[in-house]
Amino acid sequence: MLDVKDTAVTDDHADPVIGDPRAFAEKVAAWVPHDIVLKDAWFPLAHGFAVTEKPVRRAVYSQPYFLWREGGKAVAAECHPADGLTASKSAYTDAAGRYPVIEKYGYVWCWLGNPANAAPEHLPSLPYLPEDGGLPLHMLGTVRFDCTAPLSLENLIDLTHADFLHADVVGDEKMDKETVEVFHDTESITMVRTCVNKSVAPVMKLFGGVKSDVQQVRQVIRIYLRSHAAIAYGRFSPGDNVQLFHPCVPETRDRTRLDYTMNTSNVKKNNPFRYVMPKASYKVSRQDSSMTSPQSPRYMRPEKRKDLHSPLDEAGQKYRVLMLALAERQARGDFAHRDNVSADCSEIIGYQKP
Amino acid sequence: MVDGWWALARSEEVTSAKPINVDLAGQPIVLWRDRGGVARALEDRCPHRRAPLSLGCVLGNGMIQCGYHGWTFDGATGHLKDIPNLKSDTKFPALYRANAFAVAESGGFLRVCLDAKAAPPAPASETLPLSGTVNVALDHEHYIAALFDDPSLVLAMRGVRFTPYLMAELAEREGRLVLERSCQWAGPRWPSPFSSDFPITLRISTDPVTGECDLLLRDDAFNPLLSATLAPVPAARGVTQVRWRAKLATRRPGLMAKWLGAGTPLTVLPAIDGAALRVLKPSASIHAAALREAMTTATPQAGAA
Ligand code: FES
Ligand SMILES: [Fe+2]
Numbered sequence: 001m002l003d004v005k006d007t008a009v010t011d012d013h014a015d016p017v018i019g020d021p022r023a024f025a026e027k028v029a030a031w032v033p034h035d036i037v038l039k040d041a042w043f044p045l046a047h048g049f050a051v052t053e054k055p056v057r058r059a060v061y062s063q064p065y066f067l068w069r070e071g072g073k074a075v076a077a078e079c080h081p082a083d084g085l086t087a088s089k090s091a092y093t094d095a096a097g098r099y100p101v102i103e104k105y106g107y108v109w110c111w112l113g114n115p116a117n118a119a120p121e122h123l124p125s126l127p128y129l130p131e132d133g134g135l136p137l138h139m140l141g142t143v144r145f146d147c148t149a150p151l152s153l154e155n156l157i158d159l160t161h162a163d164f165l166h167a168d169v170v171g172d173e174k175m176d177k178e179t180v181e182v183f184h185d186t187e188s189i190t191m192v193r194t195c196v197n198k199s200v201a202p203v204m205k206l207f208g209g210v211k212s213d214v215q216q217v218r219q220v221i222r223i224y225l226r227s228h229a230a231i232a233y234g235r236f237s238p239g240d241n242v243q244l245f246h247p248c249v250p251e252t253r254d255r256t257r258l259d260y261t262m263n264t265s266n267v268k269k270n271n272p273f274r275y276v277m278p279k280a281s282y283k284v285s286r287q288d289s290s291m292t293s294p295q296s297p298r299y300m301r302p303e304k305r306k307d308l309h310s311p312l313d314e315a316g317q318k319y320r321v322l323m324l325a326l327a328e329r330q331a332r333g334d335f336a337h338r339d340n341v342s343a344d345c346s347e348i349i350g351y352q353k354p
Numbered sequence: 355m356v357d358g359w360w361a362l363a364r365s366e367e368v369t370s371a372k373p374i375n376v377d378l379a380g381q382p383i384v385l386w387r388d389r390g391g392v393a394r395a396l397e398d399r400c401p402h403r404r405a406p407l408s409l410g411c412v413l414g415n416g417m418i419q420c421g422y423h424g425w426t427f428d429g430a431t432g433h434l435k436d437i438p439n440l441k442s443d444t445k446f447p448a449l450y451r452a453n454a455f456a457v458a459e460s461g462g463f464l465r466v467c468l469d470a471k472a473a474p475p476a477p478a479s480e481t482l483p484l485s486g487t488v489n490v491a492l493d494h495e496h497y498i499a500a501l502f503d504d505p506s507l508v509l510a511m512r513g514v515r516f517t518p519y520l521m522a523e524l525a526e527r528e529g530r531l532v533l534e535r536s537c538q539w540a541g542p543r544w545p546s547p548f549s550s551d552f553p554i555t556l557r558i559s560t561d562p563v564t565g566e567c568d569l570l571l572r573d574d575a576f577n578p579l580l581s582a583t584l585a586p587v588p589a590a591r592g593v594t595q596v597r598w599r600a601k602l603a604t605r606r607p608g609l610m611a612k613w614l615g616a617g618t619p620l621t622v623l624p625a626i627d628g629a630a631l632r633v634l635k636p637s638a639s640i641h642a643a644a645l646r647e648a649m650t651t652a653t654p655q656a657g658a659a
Binding site for chain 2: 154158160161163164165173177178290291294295298299305307308309310311312
């Protein structure tokens with residue numbers, strides 16, 4: 001299913017998002033996320049702690065990855081060591097059947113694509129995760145989504161859904177004002193949602209010691225398109241900031257694995273929110289899956305009827321168009337990264353390092 | 355599929371508390387009741403991001419709200435009426451709508467026609483009190499053929515034994531497909547191949563489009579003993595969803611006829627015996643397709659009674 005082509009830079013540098021609105025709308029409507037397979041990307045395939053001497057198996061688009069440690073160093077191979085090198089080895093691994101690997105931010109990242117193009121500067125910047133990992137296990141977890149990965153990310157970048165689907169965790173749609181701003185380059189999209197006097201998140205009221213009924217909210221979702229990995233950063237006043245790393249690994253085209261990190265080390269040790277919030281993912285992810293799972297088969301094939309949009313959907317629509325632009329570029333054999341995903345994005349997401 | 359009135363729910367299955375999902379072959383449909391108790395049917399697919407509307411809720415004003423991003427639709431027309439997060443009273447263009455289907459409710463069934471402009475079928479005169487719904491893993495056409503060829507594969511009537519003998523083979527009568535099967539009472543009896551007369555018959559009258567059947571069990575004095583409506587609907591993945599209603603006659607002469615009421619008079623089986631079905635020889639059903647074909651081309655608008 002996968003094939004590796006040489007990187008050939010194409011000269012089409014027009015921004016598909018700021019171009020002709022009709023062409024933009026057509027791209028939005030042509031969204032078949034099931035068919036999007038992006039390559040030359042780092043995928044966070046396992047929490048660092050999950051990789052030991054004994055190989056564990058992971059997958060990206062069904063491509064097998066066996067991860068283990070040799071002398072403490074994480075390695076990834078296409079074949080299980082007990083199975084030996086098979087003749088059907090793909091072009092994604094070197095002569096020994098090994099993938100490029102980087103361990104950073106508490107994850108073992110593996111490259112999918114031409115190994116010659118694997119470079120550390122293509123690994124996304126995650127400002128609030130310690131580069132050497134080491135966060136306590138209670139801040140880490142795994143959940144799965146019964147849908148194609150881009151749908152999970154489209155879900156995430158449209159936070160209107162949280163007011164309905166997760167109202168019992170993060171509060172409902174009652175607020176005075178909501179604004180959405182969207183920034184993008186060719187490799188990432190960032191959405192900033194600001195809510196004035198929003199219903200307080202029940203999880204903060206119940207466990208976070210927040211007493212008021214409303215709070216000021218600024219939520220940022222930043223998606224690294226190729227890696228299908230997202231930053232979800234929320235600032236709540238009153239309340240504690242929420243620092244979630246939300247990588248959607250497309251194990252297959254219709255199932256998604258999320259090895260998340262909810263870094264609550266900013267929350268006081270005696271505040272139960274520090275321990276409860278990372279566990280909220282179990283509930284929240286099931287709520288998301290209840291919608292994205294029935295959605296997924298409905299996005300497997302081109303559809304004559306166009307989705308309808310509201311002005312609040314700007315981010316989701318741009319996400320679609322940017323993903324399609326990358327896919328089209330890769331189809332033409334152009335795998336070059338035109339923007340640097342590893343540059344520190346603290347300022348973009350409004351995060352101040354402590 | 356498009357011109358039939360399909361019994362997609364029993365009346366009691368649809369409330370204003372929670373929308374329900376049903377389907378007609380590949381078409382998912384959401385059903386609920388608005389504030390006035392009127393049943394509504396929309397395509398179970400939000401035009402925003404294709405989420406099933408049946409996962410949402412019915413608002414106090416009777417409209418349905420999608421559970422994903424809160425888009426709110428009017429049940430009669432399917433028009434989008436509100437996007438709560440927009441916090442504005444904007445009217446949405448007519449294009450902003452979910453597909454609406456025609457609904458008609460009578461006799462304890464909620465029937466849906468995919469053609470929103472279809473004329474409603476004639477209302478039923480009464481609502482039969484007993485009812486149920488089963489999901490059978492057999493497609494619609496074979497389900498009806500099984501009912502025609504051997505009713506015991508799909509249902510049971512208390513104390514009734516269906517014989518292989520028909521009093522009248524399947525034929526068209528006033529726009530319906532009708533057959534009448536001879537039956538015996540259970541217990542030690544002279545075997546049916548050697549019986550001269552039978553004490554009861556089961557008449558099956560079927561709508562040629564939907565396959566909805568009226569069943570009538572009568573004795574040899576033409577006393578109706580048990581009447582029922584069986585509405586098999588082609589659902590997803592080749593499943594047939596069967597909703598049924600039945601009524602036992604109050605006056606039932608004879609011991610066995612009385613015995614009919616001593617427990618559950620009618621059971622519609624939730625599963626079919628595959629081994630028996632595979633070897634069942636086609637008999638009554640043999641001309642069903644040809645008859646149906648002739649009838650539906652002659653009368654384009656044949657609704658359920
Ligand atoms: S999918 Fe229904 S409101 Fe978004
Ligand atoms: Fe969500």
